[in-house]
Amino acid sequence: DAKTTQPPSMDCAEGRAANLPCNHSTISGNEYVYWYRQIHSQGPQYIIHGLKNNETNEMASLIITEDRKSSTLILPHATLRDTAVYYCIVRPRSNDYKLSFGAGTTVTVRA
């Protein structure tokens, strides 16, 4: 599976947009980009995923560069409850059941 690189931590002001970068320069054509987050003492939670096009749902937006070597997760209006570790994961489209979690980015939203 392609590896991902994320900054270890970042701070964000409450009410502002949080932009979380992820590099996946070795991504191949059949691999999706997934984002999960883990709030303290809870299980990971799915946020969004995409292949080529930008995606948006009720939680976040995912912007994937044209060459697909990097992506940005955008939390449009961060709240204190968005404080969590955010994981960017690359997964093949084929029958691959597992998610390979890296170290993620610890996002702290400050009032």
Next chain:
Amino acid sequence: DTAVSQTPKYLVTQMGNDKSIKCEQNLGHDTMYWYKQDSKKFLKIMFSYNNKELIINETVPNRFSPKSPDKAHLNLHINSLELGDSAVYFCASSQDPGGTYNEQFFGPGTRLTVL
């Protein structure tokens, strides 16, 4: 209603004991997983079952034995517990593991402490 539930939430036991962690999902999913999160917070997959069939076994010691009595349950039995087994164990499930949509739903975790 809880989608993926695990019992117990906390488990403290002595080295050498045998223990089990239970997982149930009420989402109607076909695939279930066990992940281990160690003290450094890295989350690694251990096992995956699809329709009660073992799909993934990621170099986990054979002291760990998953058992899936039916699609809704995946239990984890651990023999001869060791200090290094102390971790948080997460159960998860998904509907379509190999397709284009593979959202995994995670349980709340079981914190295992081996003394």
